[in-house]
Amino acid sequence: MYDASDPRAALAAAPATVRPAPTRFAGAEYARFYELPPQEEAEGLRGWYARGQNFLVNHVEAAAGAILARAAQPDEYVLLLPDAATRVEIEAGGERRGLDGNSLAFIPPGDSRVTVKAPGRMIRLFTTRAGDLAARAVNAASYAEPHPNVAPLADWPAPPGGWRVRSYGLDVPPEPTRFGRIWRCTTFMVNYLDPADGPRDATKMSPHHHDDFEQGSLVLDGAYTHHIRWPWTTDMTIWRPDDHEYCAAPSLTVIPPPAIHTSRAEMAGQMVDIFCPPRRDFSEKPGWVLNAGDYPMP
Incomplete structure (x- = not known):
């Protein structure tokens, strides 16, 4: 359910399918990094980890000279640098390049290997195939058994130009017919949402659900309240109360399927x-994925 001004209102309706009613629900995961000691401390960096079923987030505060290295990483991962003053050097795939x-x-x-040249926040996104990192997650115990209703992870096609570091600037002007600023690779879709300039209009919320995939909502600045509601089924014993969780920055919320959810900015953020x-539905919207030419759809 979207307000008419929301670009997602133009998404094509999902084809009608006969899905069996869920027999179990998972709760949402809330990792408020600002309330937690770091799961990793090394020279020049402090790191926090939290995970979903298929992915994990590593939030890092890094000083100049800090190094983040991966050996034999099984798949493509994301490095997000939200602070303009940050600068790093990336070594991967036989190349070395700087990134502001x-x-x-x-x-x-x-x-x-990522070497920090000028300090700032760094966010790395990995699939949970990186088992050593998934084990560090503050909520690792929650996934001792797989959560229900989440489709297995399946990579999208490799880029035709071969494996290499691909980078993109976040400073993309808003577009009324596009939802946020979206990039994808073989493993992730990242939507760097248009920033909130203050509290969200409470008359224009967007409650919706996903049939079989999780959504990670990473708060980088400001604060948001996540409103989450689980469907009622014929089995009252699996019903869950609604969540209304206030999460400031930095924090990660993992929203499970098929919970109905919407988030309200409480301030600029x-x-x-x-x-x-x-996501296929976002990928099928012309112009929504800003690097669609680099990564083909299945």
């Missing part, structure tokens, strides 16, 4: 939506 802040990069499988693997 206010940007994101997709880093190929295999060995990689910045939120990023994370999907793993990419």
